[in-house]
């Protein structure tokens with residue numbers, strides 16, 4: 160476990176190349192790293208705050224993501240290791256999405272309304288989850304991260320470029336203000 164003194168893991172922001180890379184499967188040899196990483200990922204996600212965070216977003220190229228939708232304001236952490244979508248509904252759903260790697264940017268994204276995901280939990284047990292609504296969108300968004308895909312990659316080129324330009328401008332302004340020049 161990370162102790163309380165562990166500094167927060169910094170979250171990578173677009174255009175960091177780690178966000179475009181395909182992550183590799185978590186193997187038995189990664190167990191120690193993953194055990195340390197999971198609580199630190201939750202800490203970074205809650206602090207942001209966000210409802211999902213994938214390992215590439217903290218610079219780690221492993222197929223691991225953490226999610227907590229905090230239903231009824233109660234922490235309900237979900238750890239997905241090597242998640243795989245094994246079924247997706249024909250029915251689609253559109254929701255507004257955002258991403259900690261594209262701070263301040265939001266857009267409507269259309270995805271299958273319901274998905275079934277096979278994964279291993281933090282203890283390595285094989286599990287299956289069928290998700291609808293916000294959880295479905297969140298799970299798909301996070302699994303996309305493991306393939307180097309961002310929610311803006313699911314938009315038209317016009318919409319994507321508009322968002323990426325706006326993000327770059329806002330990040331530049333933030334840096335200028337922080338640097339005082």
Ligand code: NI
Pocket residue numbers: 257258259260300304
């Ligand atoms: Ni994201």
